[in-house]
Amino acid sequence: MHRPSTAEAEAADELAVVRPSLVPRYTDALPGARAAVLTRLWRGLAHDPLPWIVRRETRRDGLGLRLADGRWLYGPRADPYATAAYVTAVRLGEVVHDDPARLMTELAVPHSEVFAAELAHSVASLALSRAGRWNHPRQWPERDWEWERRVVDGHPFHPNCRSRPGFSVAEQLAYGPEHGPVVELGLLPVPEAECLVSGVWPGWLREAGRVVVPVHPWQAAHVLKRTGERRPAAHPLRAHPLMAHPLMALRTLALPDGPHVKTALSARLTSSVRDISLGSVAASAALSDFGEAVAARTDGLLHTTRTLGAVAAGSPDLAAVLRESPEVYAAPGERVVPVAALATTELPHSPAWSVRFARLALTVGLRLLELGVALEAHGQNLLVVLSPDGDPVRLVYRDLADLRIGPARLARHGVPLPEELPARMVTDDERTLRRKLFGSLVAGALAGTAGSGPALRAALEGAVRDLPRTPDLTALLDEPLPAKALTLMRLSPRTPGDQWAKLPNPLRYESL
Structure with missing residues (x-):
């Protein structure tokens, strides 16, 4: 019989107090949750360039x-693109492990103790x-x-998916x-002179020389240690509090x-602390x-959601961004669906539909890459516009802060480079540009779908049959597929930036 981890037991104890009716369902869900996280961890162990794994040996079993x-360490053959929880146990020496946190503890490699706690959580x-x-x-x-409520399991490949x-x-x-x-956002007024404001901050979030910053209630309680000021009963922001529906990103x-x-949320979710940098504001x-401007060069196949206004009150911990809803790009009868939510529909199960969607996504992604813009097109940032019949007709992209932009490529196409961009976004390194797109779009959005x-x-x-044979497409067809080495990154806390794995090229899948 499995012995619950400390994190599992603590969650059960809390749940018994705040929502006792859910305790049986939570208990029943634990074995499947362990298998889902263990499957993601096994993917990382099988494919990430971990320095303490010296040989990988494929066997009949x-x-x-x-x-x-x-x-x-023994387990099943690892499909790097599988999203189903097919790993229920692995064997370390003679000991069988079905708990990813206990397995990581027993591996006893550098930084495994912290990572094990994250896996348990x-x-x-x-x-x-x-x-x-939510029962949709x-x-x-x-x-x-x-649509975003339907994405229950979080990141399809990250061991810290939830x-x-x-x-x-x-x-x-x-x-x-x-x-x-439905979440009530805090509203913190800050003197305008203390704020960095970009774009147009709306009048309904201003008052008497102050900018009113929407704040996530978790951030207000745990980081800022304050809540919104009390206002007179007749004040519009008290009479009509700011109620909102959380999206996959949690902070948005x-x-x-x-x-x-988009609010600041200074908590580590999957890999990153979710604040809003002053540079991005x-x-x-x-x-x-x-x-x-660059989306306009895709012949109507792509829209990017516009940032309406952004504000930072002297710190990444107190900042917010107002952004268009992707819904504005849907015609009557159309749906705008985050790619991560496609798995909750019957659409990906149609091979013809999957080909049409992949062709649309690659056409847009490669065209922008040729221009010099590499999208971070994972299943959260990328949305697809579906016709009333469910056909993929256009894409919508949100959250531009993680783009990578190549000045030399832009110059070849006569596209000016904005002067205000943070230096981290700008590079002419072709490997960096391709990694950004291929790792998020192909190894992320398309694989997850x-x-x-x-x-x-x-x-x-x-x-790919009808796509122009550019050098970028040739690299996609012929080289290993780059993907963020998510397990390695969690076990390398002192190494800044992304680290990468080379996955078997899916177009040569027989080599797996």
Whole structure:
């Protein structure tokens, strides 16, 4: 019988107090959550360039990993593009492990103790998400935020797919989109002279020489240690509090009939602390205009959501961005669906549909890459516009802050480089540009939608036949597929920036 981890037991104890009716469903969800996280971890162990794995040996019954200390770790063959939880246990020496956190503890490699705690939290949070998921109707949602509620399991390939350290069970139920809450944002007024403002900050978030900054309630309680000021009963922001629906990113929320609000959230979710840098606020207006200009070169196949205004009150911990809802790019009868939510529909199960979607995504991504713009086109940033019949007709891209932009490529096409861009976004290194696009779009969005290596291969084979044979496409067809080495990155906390794995090229899947 499995002994619950400390994180699992603590979550159960909290749940018994705040939502006792969910305890049986949470308990029932734990084995599946462990398998889901273990599957993601096994992918990283099998494919990330981890320095303490010295040999990988494919066997008839699976895969063996030889550790630097001489031990062997055995498990099934690892499909790097699989999203189903197919790894229920692995064997370290003679001991079988079905708990990813305990496995990482027993591996006893550098920084494994902290990572093991994150894995335990990921399991507990995933079981909670599955237990308390919002019961969506069978018909397709009308609103964009309703689609985002459907993404229960988080990142399809990250072992920390649901890790939300610092969030209590009550806070996860109150703020996690999969639980279907409506969140009241805090409103903190700051003297305008102390604020960095980019774009147009609206009048309804201003008062008497002060800028009113929307604040996530978790941030207000745990980081800022303050809540919004009390206002007179007749004040419009008290009479009509700012209520919003949380999206997949957790820190970004959709106002019922208005823009999306991206708030600062200084918590580590999956890999990164979710604040809003001062540089991204300063560049937001120029970057928004730039995104709109390059999207116009895709013959209507891509729209980027415009940043309406951004503000930072002297710190990344107190900042906010107002951004268009992707819904504005849908014609009557169309739906705008985050790519991560496609797996909750029947669409990816049609091979013909998968080919059409892959062709649309690659056409747009490669065209922009040729121009010098590499999208971070993972399943959260990239949305697809579906016709009333469900056909993929256009794409919408949001959150431009993680683009990589090549000045030399831009210059060849006569596209000016905005002066305000942060230096980290600008590079002419072709490997960096290709990694950004291929790692997010192909190894991320398309793989997550396909759900397996063979399905991804079939979608790509049909999609690339008619695409222009550019050097970028040749690299995609012939070279290993880059993907962020998510497990390595969590075990290398002192190494800044992204680290990369080379996955078997899905178009040569027989080599796996």
